[in-house]
Amino acid sequence: MSTSISAVHYAIRPARPAAHLFELSLTVAEPDPAGQRFSLPAWIPGSYMIREFARNIVAIRAETAGRAVALEKLDKHTWRAARVPAGAALTLHYEVYAWDLSVRGAHLDRTHGFFNGTSVFLRVHGRDNAPCTVDIQPPAEPALADWRVITALPRARGKGAAKAHGFGLYHAADYDELIDHPVEMGRFTLASFEAGGVPHDFAITGRHDCDTARLTADLARICAWQVKLFGAPAPMDYYAFLATVVGDGYGGLEHRASTALLASRADLPYPGMQGTSEGYRQFLGLCSHEYFHTWNVKRIKPAAFVPYDLAVENHTRLLWAFEGFTSYYDDLALVRSGVIGTDDYLALLGKTASNVLRTPGRLRQSVAESSFDAWTKYYRQDENAPNAIVSYYAKGALIALAVDLQLRAASGGGKSLDDVMRLLWQRFGQTGLGVPEDGIEAAVEEVGGKALARWLHRAVNGTDDLLLARLLKPFGIVWKAEAAVAAPWLGAKLAGGNGEAKLASVFDGGPAQRAGLSAGDVLVALDGLKVSASGLDAMLARRRGGEHVDIHAFRRDELMRFEVELADAPADKVSLKTAARPSTAALRLRRGWLGG
Incomplete structure (x- = not known):
């Protein structure tokens, strides 16, 4: 079946790579007779923060049959074109500035071009369900003639259709599909x-x-x-x-x-x-994480996202499951597929647990609250974030681990979180229905019973630490928490930078906070000796917990003195090891969980 130009047709060209400008046109065959509205999304699904992509539209105009059409801007991201004669098509021409080297926006220079549809494709109000075609055009510069295209956006058929990894016509069933296929072009x-x-x-x-x-x-x-x-x-x-x-x-x-x-x-x-470096394991985990989202988030999704409203925040208390469960399975997939070994996996799991323990905010905010406030807190962190929030990624992963371990232990390995995920896939992912706010707990109850569902409810809505050491024991895994360093603890985190000892965050109840130090302070001397970011730990290593030190620091342009009583470092470094002599039952459970 051939694909002709649709009633909603886009063209995009890397017009001025050196100026980072994409040039676009959008033609609507049958615009709204009352005046066609257009808008650009304010956020991109998967990244829960209002980003105002419309701010990057640097020029825009409308025409019909070669004649200019008045275009009125209604709000920060919405335009309305004046009426056009019946039967006439309406075309917008606009330029988008693309200099955001991230996975969320658009980026263009003479080395490559990249864009998400949410950054470049205006929505045609009233035509969300209309099929779209897109002409992805090559750069005009002869030096860039060897550029290719990579995207999962389906290629059109017929005249002008793109060839594999080529420029030309692509198509989408509707606007939602159009903006869900990023495009990379270049070498x-x-x-x-x-x-x-x-x-x-x-x-x-x-x-x-x-x-x-x-x-x-x-x-x-x-x-x-x-x-x-x-x-x-x-x-x-x-x-x-x-x-x-x-x-x-x-x-x-x-x-x-x-x-x-x-x-x-x-x-x-x-x-x-040789082997698998820490950096490569991290990269494989990232690939695994995003791939798992093919099911969990892109198809199994909260009811609050069905459909997405890309003009405003879409609140849900379930990101702990959609991001947290995915964060559990990303590394689990590495070991269960045999790409890494058990010891490597346990090291990754210990790192996740350590990251949660090092966040005082875990005792203040539940993962349900963290999910709901992602738009204003998790994605907009400040110097007090460690004291105020918990990561629904990291603690959500530990909750997934705890549910999985309890299901496996109670059933002798007969049931697991895998069964919960498959249930969610069949009930919601394959049907297109959104998961209600109590839907994850309901699925866990169906697989594991009421007691486990009640435990999950408390874990998700409470702030208590999870008792993972007890849950891991039946699997022959030994949990050990100890201080990360032998030196006493200042209770602050340094900012990266030019080598100065600048405090990025000061932890609640820690020595630095009790002494009056604050985020942004630059430490210059400890007991009369100059302090640097690289030398601070060595200076503290010569002290003991309970000892008093004299710290001078600049706050803005004022030199201040603080007397700090150091404390012993907290036991927030988790290591996980297999037991030396596990029971046969423990080995069976562990092999069912991790493979091997």
Whole structure:
């Protein structure tokens, strides 16, 4: 079946890469006779913060049959065109500034172009369900003639249709699909693999020395395991990883058949690399996390997101499950697919537990509250964030672990969180229905009973620490929490920067706060000796808990003196080890959980 130009048609061209400007046109064959409205989303699904993408539209005009049409701006991201004659098409021409090197926005220069649809494609009000076509056009500069395109957006058929990895016509069933397929264009390394019966592409933009054969072999195992977890067939017939590598970067954003990634080039595997480095494990975990979202978030989603309202915040108390459960399964997929070993997995799990313990805010905010306030707190953190919030990613992952362990232990390995995820997939992911606010607890109750559902309710809505040491014991896993350093504790976190000992955060109830030190203070001397960021730990290592030290610090331009009573470092470093002589039952449970 051929695809012709739709009644809603877009064209996008990297018109001025050096100026970071995409040029777009949008033609509506049958505009609203009362005056057609257009708007750009204020946020992008998966990143819960109002970002005001419309601020990057630097020029916009409307026309019909070559004649100008008045265009009125109604609010920060909405425009209305004047009426046009019956039967006449309306076309908008606009430019978008693209200089956001992240997974959320758009970026363009002479090395590459990248965009999310939410940053560039205006919504046509009243035509959300109309099919769309998009003409992705190449740059005009001859030096960029070898650019290619990578996207999971379906290619059109017929005249002008894009060829594989080429410029040309693409199509989407509706606006929601249109904006859920990021596009990368430029010179990228392309590697391919198959997993779960689905072809996958991995595109790498940026200088690198990646061993793509190893990367794709590892990802094939991880992706295949996830498809098997939920059950074939996979919900997409093609999947694309779009990775931009830089000197120092980390991030990912999920889409229905692709993910955009930002990574440090040093984290990629290189030819001849032995073992699995910490950076590579982290990168594989990021890929695994975004891939798991293909099911959990993109298709199993809160009722508050069905449909998305991209003009305002969409509040839900369930991000602890959608991001937290995904954060549990991302690393679990690595060990259960055999890409990493048990010891490596336990190290990753211990790191997650440590990160939660080092956040005083976990004792103030529940993960349900953290989820609801993601828009104003988690995504807009300030110097007091460690004291005020808990990560629904990290603690949500630990809650998922606790539910999984309890299900497995109570059933002798017969039931697990996998059963809960498959139930959610069948009931919500495959039907398109949104998960109600009590839907996760209801699914856990159906699989594990009322007592476990009550436990989950308390864990999600309370602030108590999870008793994971007790839950891990039946699996032959030993939990140990100790101080990260032998030196006494100042109770503050230093900011990265130019080497000065500047306080980024001061922890509630810690020595620094009790002495009156505040975030932003720059430490200059301890007991009369100069302090630097790199030397502070060594100076503290020569003291003991309970000892008093004299600290001079600048607050703004004022020099102040503080007497600080140091404390012993808290036991917030968690290590997990397999027991030396586990029972047969413990081995059976552990193998069912981690494989091997």
